[in-house]
Amino acid sequence: MSSIKSLAMHCLVALAFLAATDALADANSAKAAYFQNREKLSYEVQSAASSVAREDTLVRGVYRLEDRASGRFIALITERGDLKGDSTGWTIVGPDGPVDLTDAQARQLRQEVMSRVRWDQLIRVTYGDGGARRLILVSAVNCPYCRKMEANLAKSATTLRTTFYVLPSSLTPLNASDEGQRTWSQAADLWCAHDDGGASWKAFWVTHQAPRNQACPLDAASAQQLFRNFGIVMASIGVKVRGTPALIREDGEVFGVPPDFDADYASKTYGPAGMPATDAAPAATEDAVWLTAPRH
DSSP states (O other), X not given: XXXXXXXXXXXXXXXXXXXXXXXSSOHHHXXXXXXXXXXXXXXXXXXXXXXXXEOTTSBTTEXXXXXXXXXXXXXXXXXXXXXXXXXXXXXXXXXXXXXXXXXXXXXXXXXXXXXXXXXXXXXXXXXXXXXXXXXXXXXXXXXXXXXXXXXXXHHTTTTOOEEEEEEOOOSSOTTTOHHHHHHHHHHHHHHHXXXXXXXXXXXXXXXXXXXXXXXXXXXXXXXXXXXXXXXXHHHHTTOOOOSSSEEEOTTSOEEEOOSSOOHHHHHHHHXXXXXXXXXXXXXXXXXXXXXXXXXX
């Protein structure tokens, strides 16, 4: 029972962290709509009473549906409840479902998910004027290749114009050892810093010290849960990260980081010159089709 209580507490901590921003949707209405659609398909819906939807996915309009008692993952759902997803993709749930998304629908959903990332809940690290870039950096505080990347970025700082939105983590599972607790706590502390331009993140790779923001409710377990949930959401739209450091471009394309690079490479790849050539990254104000707005 204590482990269940602990799991519930960590979920509440993560949700408190996310509460700093306005939500476009509501987890309870998402769950209700999902089971209503399941009922239309004559699916057994008794599990509705034993499940709960969580907002801690770091994407507005996408929720984690899980078993209330154990925390076991059931599915990703949206506010209208007409989509069901997991790390393999999404299907339509409704009178005509279950139906796989078409390639065009999957591309649209991917655009919407990328545009609704909770950017203000990631660590914002800027170089120069930011370069109008929004690169998601998947990193780990105890990753030697991440340390090498940060050193190369520091050397390129005078000419680099870009913004990284960092998803911090640890290579060590939380409950594997004391190292897991220590490093996930560091990730949580860095996540909570929210300072101008990512000063604490940059300083960490020099001092190996993470400041603790006493006002931030995020702890090691909540940080690990946020990281894992975001990974499931990204995988569901075909954005699969297989190691650290990794970068997710504005259009959802994933690319790795070479073991060594210079300022010229950094500017061409991470700066404005590296922007996707297509209009694949919609503005954050674009009306949703799959996530929150009614579909006609």
